[in-house]
Amino acid sequence: MIKSTVGFIVLIFTLATTSVGQPISSQSTDNSKIEQAKQVVQPLLDMSLPEVMDQVPAASGLNFIGCPNCHGGAQDMGVLNWEPVLGSCVKCKYCSMVFPNEKFPYNKEKVIIAPSGAKQVYRYHESKEGAQYFFEAHAWYERWKWIQSMATELSQLWSWTRDEAYGDRAAVILGRFAQVFPDYAIRYDYPSAKVKFFPADQKWPYEGLTAYRGAKWYWWGYGDIPADMAKAYSKLQNGYDWKRMDKLIGIETAKRIENDLLIKGYEFTAANPETFSNMSPGTYRDMVIVGRTLNKPEMVHDAVTRFREFLKLGFFADGWWKEGTVSYHDQTVGSLRGVALAAQNYTDPPEWKGERYVNLDLIKDMPFFKKAIAVSEEAVLPNGRKIPINDTWAYRNGTPKPTNKTVSRLWPSLGNAALGVGEGKNQTMVNVNWSGNYGHSHYDNGSIILFAQGGELLSDIGYTHGKYRGWTIHTASHNTVVIDQKPQDAGTLIKPVTGKLLFYDDRDPHVKAIDVDASPAYSTSETYRRRLVLVHAGPGRDYIIDRFDVKGGKTHDWFLHGMCEEDGILTVSIQLNEEIKSLVPDWGGSAKPKNQYEADLEGKKIHAYSYLKDIKSGQANGLWTATWKYQNSGLRTHNLAQTGTEVFSFKSPTVRRAEEDDNKLDQFMGNGIMQRHKGGSSSFVSIHEPFQTLPWIKSVSSEDDTYIVNYELDGKDITDRITLVDTSIHVTSGAGWDYKSGESSSGSLLSFKMDNGIPKFELDKEYNNIGYIRLEIPEGGTGYYRVRSTTGNWLTLEEDPGFMLTDQGKLKYFTFPHSENSGPLRYTVFQNNEKESIK
Known part of the structure; x- marks a missing residue:
């Protein structure tokens, strides 16, 4: 499975304190930041509002595309670059060729009629081997990323300066996205694979695709909630006059942004069955952001329910994310921290029925977190x-x-x-x-x-x-x-x-x-x-x-x-x-x-x-x-x-x-x-x-x-x-x-208990100065644990082994992989006459 190649998320950061109705985050009004942001958005300040609207792609873009000329790079990702001066063209990072051109022209097209009746034409070059190169659609995708970043900067500038030139441009981008998002086709966008399109109003399932592989907003479904646009909208909600958009976008532009962009994005994403993958926490974070922005507690509760279940399913007892890779461990733990940040201090509105959250603190729901952070550091x-x-x-x-x-x-x-x-x-x-x-x-x-x-x-x-x-x-x-x-x-x-x-x-x-x-x-x-x-x-x-x-x-x-x-x-x-x-x-x-x-x-x-x-x-x-x-x-x-x-x-x-x-x-x-x-x-x-x-x-x-x-x-x-x-x-x-190493000595594990949070084994013999104990798991495998101290037949362990013994004597893991094993349980310790002894 291909995963995001975004850089690792910082694991330790300060949790912001926010409340319902306030912006998700706040930034300093440092003059240097303001001037820097002004320089970034200046190209849009030089455009009229209708011209800014035209920067929002009217159809879904495509992310994965290789270079048909030099075949440089890998994974069809980050190979063909785009910038505003290129218009609908793209340029190879490796050979600098601009596409399309005479050597690689458009020779095929895919026509889609959107729900609104709009005609969307996807032109592409198909090689003799059948590889597809959607140059223009990739330019749309890069422009889609760019114009979102502009909306983020513009809304932040407006919140700092209250200059309507910034607010209007942020609002028109958001409003235009609300207009075109319902028409965005669902597509299967995957490296080295032919693109598949599905109707814009079709929710999961999509024929031949697993969950989250069909996407409407991002290149796969995990990122289909427009959370960054929710943040920009949240800033404008704090005083922007939406009537300024009546002639450009239509009356009640704010409601359209809420219903046709943010809520629709949530609904398309939530329709996928839960996978509890390393990408899932990012989706939970976006649910919380949109839920808080729109004062929709059901979205926040949906995210928190998934989040809590995720914690039960995906981590080994020693703190590792189940895939056993430091990169994806860091990504997963960082994303979980992102959920906690987004939800910090959330309180349900008075009218909410059901379990109530008051000053929500999800860090408390992550007792394993110290172990997980330790893995990242060690x-x-x-x-x-x-x-x-x-x-x-x-x-x-x-x-x-x-x-x-x-x-x-x-x-x-x-x-x-x-x-x-x-x-x-x-x-x-x-x-x-x-x-x-x-x-x-x-x-x-x-x-x-x-x-x-x-x-x-x-x-x-x-x-x-x-x-x-x-x-x-x-x-x-x-x-x-x-x-x-x-x-x-x-x-x-x-x-x-x-x-x-x-x-x-x-x-x-x-x-x-x-x-x-x-x-x-x-x-x-x-x-x-x-x-x-x-x-x-x-x-x-x-x-x-x-x-x-x-x-x-x-x-x-x-x-x-x-x-x-x-x-x-x-x-x-x-x-x-x-x-x-x-x-x-x-x-x-x-x-x-x-x-x-x-x-x-x-x-x-x-x-x-x-x-x-x-x-x-x-x-x-x-x-x-x-x-x-x-x-x-x-x-x-x-x-x-x-x-x-x-x-x-x-x-x-x-x-x-x-x-x-x-x-x-x-x-x-x-x-x-x-x-x-x-x-x-x-x-x-x-x-x-x-x-x-x-x-x-x-x-x-x-x-x-x-x-x-x-x-x-x-x-x-x-x-x-x-x-x-x-x-x-x-x-x-x-x-x-x-x-x-010492002579091995084996016996039967009589019981296991947690004594005020401290794990203890009861053995059939008494030992002194035991450094480790090995458990033989009946259905295969071993457990190996550090021993902190011994008292009679009891050994105190350094860490929770992640399982419990049922009344029937079965060993049942409540950590990954959640297996259940029948008894009896045998142990082995190693005795060194100079260091260890048996009574």
Whole structure:
């Protein structure tokens, strides 16, 4: 589903205090603001009122359009630009060609007879391939946006100055919109798709379209309430003489604006079935704005009812928006805050019947909000950019603020964790994902992102609307294992692919560890398990033990992708002499995608391996290294390869640096490696060594399940031994410290209760000094929770786990995904004789 690409909403802002009948917002009458606004609207001051009326499009505009000449940009969005001097023409942002022209003339048209009887003609150019280019209708859409912004500025100027020159022009724009809005055709406006039109007076449903896909005002239904025009109207309501519009618009212009623009916009939008999507809160906000402007409490109540239901349905217990992407989490949380702002201090009129709102404060209805805000603040890399989890924009983060210190983060309900250590320039973070697929997800369970030495050394591309989107969401573009050249399974609410967190510990100053069973990602996998141990030897001296065990399928491909921000130089310690034309399997295709909708995850037409270029291969038996060197940092990965392992180096699209221009995608290629092992089971073991100038680890070796790392620290020769056996992790350092994950102990969870808002578990045994507890969910999955304290058989948790136990012993989540599981519930804790004990 395509979502708005508007920049992220500021999450923290001051709530305005307003009352019914007052403008939705007020602004300072600072002279500099007034002068700036006057300059913006001057072109309209130079027009007569009838000329201003003519700036309002008489028919629905169209948003999505590409360039038929250069095919630049992506998603048919922001490609062809318009400004008033262009009239009904548009100009390409990338090749500067103006359309229409002799090469790309109008050669077809669509004629619509509006309800008023007006004839609307949509002229367009159709290419030989059948692509449609509505140049004029796109100019209408851009003019529609522009003239609305002018109405906003004019109404604000009028409220500041009471100069009728501004008030009249704002009023005539609003009045003209009220005249033409009933005739605006419903259209399906979508990237790379043929436009569909529906009658202007038809409300949802629209044949072949899902809810909100047919739109009358905006390019999709979520934005079909003219809230900005309601704000402009609200300002004029405070004293403007509407009789001044009698000759231009007609008598009772104000009522026409209310009935034929604002109320109609609400009615068309409200006719759609509720979806509770990440765009829904924006609609609720607009309902509140129009409801308050028109003193229509039923609109406000409609919005608040939807808002409260939304809060119950869409968030995990750890505060994450269900789609598991920082970008859409921020958008959703910011939009919810926008609803609260619009509704703040609202009071129903005396005549309202039913539930009454008095000085409404929706923030009180959002007890999860602190957690949600925490996610926004914590889900960042040390350089301040958002962690590119799933569909997260890797570079659209405003002005990133680097962190001073990196600490570990655990989001067990979502299925993601970031192991972190270090301060200043010596911050290291390893992110690992095992989340389900609930929209805007990638097929990347078990994948890692490594940030160290000031850069994202092992990258996840993140979000794109470009034509290589199929590559960016495929398992092969991530730092994980591909089974039989196929992507991971697509999860659903009924059959989620969320992995199981087996172990996590971030309490030791030298060791941060995690053990994830991501086997739900592949129905063919019996084992799909990644263990990561981040060892902090000293400032700027961090390394990661990385073991990935796989069983199931025939071929296991272990991918590692370097930095997306630089090409860098990749060298390997073994001979890769054989040049490979393609790694696409016999059943896969190598076609080129035309747009983002040709993702083809099955790979029969466009296989993900077709994106791999400059492929070279060789054999590895035992230890070998791959080293990426960048301008200011580097990474050496020591690989303990199984016998029979084939190694490939390649280049693949990094996408980010193309900045949403499809024509530039092949200019930016990153270096990667892939290890292939065939047979029933594989064990990929690596030690990742970030460095600034030169590698610093002297040697790496192994003895069965023990991995030996030798290096020099402060002039001393240090040897660390890391042992991974079953669920046990043991690190012994020559520097004089020792870490043990402890022996596991399991039992039955007897009960769960909330004691004055504090969550508590009752166990069948007594423990002391327990850091975490793992719950085994009967229908699959695990819960993993921090323990604050222990008292007898009771454990006090740090956070609410988001579920309750029914009288029948069933575990029922009141947070997303709202599943219900039958008992009994088993738990596991990890005992370390030096730190923990059992009574």
